[in-house]
Amino acid sequence: MWLLQLPSIPKFSTPFLHGGGILRSAPTATTFPAPSAPCSMPTIRAMKSMQGKVVCATSDKTLAVEVVRLAPHPKYKRRVRKKKKYQAHDPDNQFKVGDIVQLLKSRPISKTKTFVAVSVPKKDSTNNPVDDSASDIGIPLESQQQA
Numbered sequence: 001m002w003l004l005q006l007p008s009i010p011k012f013s014t015p016f017l018h019g020g021g022i023l024r025s026a027p028t029a030t031t032f033p034a035p036s037a038p039c040s041m042p043t044i045r046a047m048k049s050m051q052g053k054v055v056c057a058t059s060d061k062t063l064a065v066e067v068v069r070l071a072p073h074p075k076y077k078r079r080v081r082k083k084k085k086y087q088a089h090d091p092d093n094q095f096k097v098g099d100i101v102q103l104l105k106s107r108p109i110s111k112t113k114t115f116v117a118v119s120v121p122k123k124d125s126t127n128n129p130v131d132d133s134a135s136d137i138g139i140p141l142e143s144q145q146q147a
Contacts, residue, residue, distance in 0.1 A: 050103045051120060054095050055085065063088045063095055063117050065103060088117040095119075 056064035065088050070079045088101070089109050095101055095117055103115040 049105065050086075050115075052086070052101060052103060054097050054099045054101060054117075057090070057093075057095060057097050061090055061093060062113065063090045063101070065101055065115075065117065067103070086115055087112040088115040089113050090117045 050067045052065040052067035054063050055066045064085050066083055066085050068081055068083050071082050072078070073080050086103060087110075088103050089106070100120050101117040102120050104118055106114060106116045108114050109116075
């Protein structure tokens with residue numbers, strides 16, 4: 001019988017034992033101060049348009065457009081040319097192989113097509129901004145003056 005007798009455990013007078021005392025009080029709501037000014041972080045916008053060259057136009061209303069970009073090499077930090085092909089929607093079948101097109105992001109049209117192909121306006125290299133501003137003012141240039 002002496003084995004069944006357990007030694008007596010001393011009783012501590014602490015409020016933390018058996019959930020008594022201070023910890024039983026209801027938790028109070030912690031409020032954080034509201035920010036005084038709105039955050040000046042810029043909004044992140046995804047790339048919505050790209051330019052590329054048509055490499056395949058054999059499918060109906062679908063183009064394969066190759067987009068070339070420059071990206072730093074992970075080890076050597078030199079800029080290398082990276083190419084990726086995208087499928088684009090061409091509703092009128094107006095583009096041929098070799099055309100430069102602009103890809104605009106749109107809703108998914110099919111499993112692989114999420115871009116719409118749009119023609120890129122040609123740049124006029126003949127227009128000189130100095131000549132245009134002089135003609136707008138009405139002052140003849142030295143080359144246009146007659147002696």
